[in-house]
Amino acid sequence: MTQSDEPEVTAPPPPPAAPSGRCCEAWSLLKAALGALVIAAAVTAIYRRALDAPFVFDDQSTVVSNPSITQLWPLVGSPSQRGPLNPPPQFCTAGRPLVNLTLALNYHFSGLKPAGYHAFNIALHTASALLVWGLVRRTLQLPYFKEQFARTANLLAFLAALVWAVHPLHTETLIYVTQRTELLVSFFYLATLYASLRYWQATSHGPRRIWLIVAVLSCLGGMASKEVMVSAPVMVLLFERTFIAGSFRRAWAQSWPLYLGLALGWALLFVLHADGPRSDSVGFGLGISAHQWWLTQTRVLLLYLKLAVWPWPLCIHYQEDYLTSLSDAWRTLLPALLLVVAAALLAWRRTSTGYVLLWMFAILSPTLVVPITTEVAAERRMYLPLAALVPWAIAGAYAFFDRRHARSTDDAASARAGTTLAPILITSCCIALIFAIVNTRRLNAYHDAVTLWHDTALRQPASATVRINLGMALMQAGRPLEAAQQFEVATQLKPGAADAWNNLALASISTDQTAEAVAAGERAVALAPEFAEAHNNLAVALLKAGQSAAAVKHFEEALHLRPNYLDAHMNLGLALAHSQDHAAAIKHLAVVVEQRPELLAAYGPLVRAYAAQGQQAEAIATARQALRLAQSQGKPVEAEQIGTWLRENGDGVHD
Numbered sequence: 001m002t003q004s005d006e007p008e009v010t011a012p013p014p015p016p017a018a019p020s021g022r023c024c025e026a027w028s029l030l031k032a033a034l035g036a037l038v039i040a041a042a043v044t045a046i047y048r049r050a051l052d053a054p055f056v057f058d059d060q061s062t063v064v065s066n067p068s069i070t071q072l073w074p075l076v077g078s079p080s081q082r083g084p085l086n087p088p089p090q091f092c093t094a095g096r097p098l099v100n101l102t103l104a105l106n107y108h109f110s111g112l113k114p115a116g117y118h119a120f121n122i123a124l125h126t127a128s129a130l131l132v133w134g135l136v137r138r139t140l141q142l143p144y145f146k147e148q149f150a151r152t153a154n155l156l157a158f159l160a161a162l163v164w165a166v167h168p169l170h171t172e173t174l175i176y177v178t179q180r181t182e183l184l185v186s187f188f189y190l191a192t193l194y195a196s197l198r199y200w201q202a203t204s205h206g207p208r209r210i211w212l213i214v215a216v217l218s219c220l221g222g223m224a225s226k227e228v229m230v231s232a233p234v235m236v237l238l239f240e241r242t243f244i245a246g247s248f249r250r251a252w253a254q255s256w257p258l259y260l261g262l263a264l265g266w267a268l269l270f271v272l273h274a275d276g277p278r279s280d281s282v283g284f285g286l287g288i289s290a291h292q293w294w295l296t297q298t299r300v301l302l303l304y305l306k307l308a309v310w311p312w313p314l315c316i317h318y319q320e321d322y323l324t325s326l327s328d329a330w331r332t333l334l335p336a337l338l339l340v341v342a343a344a345l346l347a348w349r350r351t352s353t354g355y356v357l358l359w360m361f362a363i364l365s366p367t368l369v370v371p372i373t374t375e376v377a378a379e380r381r382m383y384l385p386l387a388a389l390v391p392w393a394i395a396g397a398y399a400f401f402d403r404r405h406a407r408s409t410d411d412a413a414s415a416r417a418g419t420t421l422a423p424i425l426i427t428s429c430c431i432a433l434i435f436a437i438v439n440t441r442r443l444n445a446y447h448d449a450v451t452l453w454h455d456t457a458l459r460q461p462a463s464a465t466v467r468i469n470l471g472m473a474l475m476q477a478g479r480p481l482e483a484a485q486q487f488e489v490a491t492q493l494k495p496g497a498a499d500a501w502n503n504l505a506l507a508s509i510s511t512d513q514t515a516e517a518v519a520a521g522e523r524a525v526a527l528a529p530e531f532a533e534a535h536n537n538l539a540v541a542l543l544k545a546g547q548s549a550a551a552v553k554h555f556e557e558a559l560h561l562r563p564n565y566l567d568a569h570m571n572l573g574l575a576l577a578h579s580q581d582h583a584a585a586i587k588h589l590a591v592v593v594e595q596r597p598e599l600l601a602a603y604g605p606l607v608r609a610y611a612a613q614g615q616q617a618e619a620i621a622t623a624r625q626a627l628r629l630a631q632s633q634g635k636p637v638e639a640e641q642i643g644t645w646l647r648e649n650g651d652g653v654h655d
Contacts, residue, residue, distance in 0.1 A: 035158050040126050043165050046439045047122050050175050051115045053446040062092045062178040069104040092178050094277030098224040099181050117177045124183045125174055131190040133161035136391040138197055144243045152421055156398055159428040160391035168311040168438040173380040175446045181226045186384040188222030189232050196236045199258055200244055216261035223265040231362035233262035242355045282372050292322045293371040295329040298336035300377040314442050315456050318377040319463035356392040360385040398424045449473035464494035471503055480510035498528035505537045517541035532561040536568045548579055566592050574605055582609040600629055
């Protein structure tokens with residue numbers, strides 16, 4: 001896309017004139033419906049095969065172990081019983097309550113079945129693609145472009161939306177459920193700009209007021225979804241200055257109510273992040289200096305641009321060695337600086353290319369500037385930047401060939417448009433088809449967690465994080481020996497990783513390598529004394545080694561660090577019962593039964609502890625409760641055992 005001479009605009013331009021006649025209107029609506037159907041069908045055809053893909057990576061905490069999504073009411077709740085708008089601190093949804101609420105809705109309707117979560121993501125992605133279509137179409141029809149795209153705006157915008165929708169870089173964002181944060185903020189980002197454009201184009205007070213409200217609500221929704229939304233009000237202002245008003249002063253004079261409304265989003269963002277959610281992995285002072293992060297991000301920026309054009313190979317996790325000096329970084333620092341300077345100069349001259357580059361930098365800036373120690377790079381961060389880069393490439397290619405054709409022929413604009421559009425149409429469709437094929441191949445890795453992390457380990461063999469996640473996937477697949485091998489590699493790659501040692505201890509327990517489990521558990525606790533899971537797993541290993549007193553101390557420390565840690569309550573209760581301290585065992589086992597009444601395994605030890613203490617009434621009442629639970633869960637063997645115990649202990653129960 002190119003910019004012609006600066007237009008002298010004194011008021012927001014009216015929307016493009018609609019074709020006269022009911023037939024033309026009906027045909028336009030039919031084309032829009034067919035286009036939307038094609039985009040939805042393309043997205044669904046690609047991603048439906050991944051509907052049943054399992055939860056991966058942070059999904060285990062964000063979805064599977066997230067206590068704040070298990071009920072819809074109360075919305076906020078309390079620190080001990082959180083509602084969907086109050087996710088736990090340090091979770092991926094902390095400070096992002098709207099994302100957590102959508103996960104709670106998924107949980108309400110489909111529990112922990114992944115298909116419902118993936119279907120929601122696919123629908124949201126489709127809606128964003130339609131927003132890209134509408135936004136690009138209306139932008140190309142603005143007076144700024146002097147009717148250069150008057151006859152082709154709709155088709156070019158449709159092609160841009162289609163290619164963007166099937167871009168392989170989006171696979172992680174859609175299938176990795178936790179990245180609904182990226183999907184939601186992108187939808188609201190696009191909706192904010194689209195509603196603002198409709199606000200500027202409205203010719204009467206009623207529609208103008210409605211679009212103002214939609215823009216402000218979209219901005220607030222984005223701020224409640226992810227911090228990337230912080231740049232949206234600025235990009236809306238730059239859009240009006242570049243394409244409509246011609247200056248910041250004129251943009252403010254014409255649209256100050258809009259900008260005051262959008263500024264409310266910053267206040268909401270400040271409130272949501274005042275207590276520093278996810279401060280354990282985001283920010284300065286976490287071991288990575290500012291200059292190391294910024295130098296490394298110049299290499300990451302070039303990686304993103306490469307993947308935008310050539311999206312292969314793809315990984316769910318990237319391990320990048322930090323660049324520590326200018327001599328290490330100059331090869332990537334120089335082109336990155338040139339790109340930043342070019343973006344600033346082109347934006348100052350009010351070119352569309354300058355706006356697109358600023359869009360990319362504005363959206364990437366939170367992660368380019370602020371260290372995120374858990375991920376140096378991530379494919380999902382290009383999800384929203386591509387929404388501008390792809391339309392810019394397609395419309396820009398059309399403008400380039402149209403100008404060349406105009407210089408070489410005397411054809412009328414309408415004839416020239418058709419001649420120039422044909423190769424753009426064919427090329428765009430071919431690219432979309434290639435992207436769809438690449439997407440299909442990439443989605444094969446998401447069929448199960450072991451396959452995904454094996455694929456990632458092949459591309460990132462020196463990443464301890466990848467090895468840990470591969471080991472965890474192998475553990476869940478019932479392959480503890482292979483898991484232990486991966487955890488051992490992780491401890492070699494990163495000796496200070498407490499989670500690697502903790503997982504090695506867990507795998508060693510599963511394979512009856514007690515001495516190795518104790519050694520690994522002790523190393524994990526030494527590296528991270530406040531790691532509750534490490535204390536619990538070390539205690540289990542110590543129990544197997546016959547060191548009951550030491551085990552009890554570590555169980556107690558785990559509960560001191562996390563009072564509601566039910567696994568530690570269960571394990572400590574069993575250990576105390578084994579040592580004949582039944583009164584103390586009852587205290588811990590009762591907590592498990594109260595907070596997890598569906599856990600049948602907790603009832604038997606509690607019944608025996610009550611009976612040993614002579615509390616026969618409590619033992620019989622608990623056994624009756626266990627019998628009803630076993631029957632409701634369809635476990636006849638357990639039900640028969642409980643019924644037998646009840647009959648033998650004087651309770652006339654007939655199964």
